[in-house]
Amino acid sequence: MAIFLAEAVKLKSILLKKQRDLQSERHRVAFKTVEKGEQPVREGRTMQDVEHELQLVRDDIRLLDKLVYVANTENTVSFFGEELMLVEAIELAKQMRVEAETLRDFSMRDKEELQHGFGETPMYEVALYDPHEYYVRAEEMEKRAHKLSNAINAKNFQVTVDFDDSRYI
Structure with missing residues (x-):
């Protein structure tokens, strides 16, 4: 089967x-659990x-x-002109999701933020990058991860393995 x-x-x-x-x-x-001297009933x-x-x-x-x-x-999937083994594609999709989340975290930061507790002189934490650019990159990375996941899922419904699941289904 x-x-x-x-x-x-x-x-x-x-x-x-x-x-x-x-x-x-x-x-x-x-x-x-039984009383002392009693035989357990299975x-x-x-x-x-x-x-x-x-x-x-x-x-x-x-x-x-x-x-x-x-x-x-x-088995392989095509992704942006490259053939990836499913195992590689699965790992790449995971990595892309982690990267998208990291990019999204950077995108939510303010370009400049007042820091408290440094005495009387106001201190600011200044982002050395453009948060909006990171928002755009996060969106694109998420889209690519979804596209790859969809290709993996489609392949998972094309490939069969010989296993009898009648004991469980």
Whole structure:
């Protein structure tokens, strides 16, 4: 069975949550509180049941990881005339978002700001750049990051990986 790369990425996050839930369940079924001399009555699933399911989920997480990594290195997107492997494009999109946020922070600063607490002489912090220019750069960087993310998302719905998700869907 094959699923889209986008579904594989989402399924991995679902499986990581399921893994955490199963680890918690294992702790819950491991012990039973009883009065001294009483025999515990087992209710519901056993530790072995939970551990078996946990191992299946862990195996599937590793398999999905491998399939996603391979797909992200074997497939590319075009971005401003350059072919980028998906793994590289994903990292570039992250970097662009961080840079856009930094540029936006600089754009929100005043060109000149009075500083308090320096005695009687007024002191000013003066920006050595044009805040409006940084606003324009932030806007452009955000647009480029969105464009790249859209290309990645589109590719994620074109590429498939061989994984049977019938246990989870």
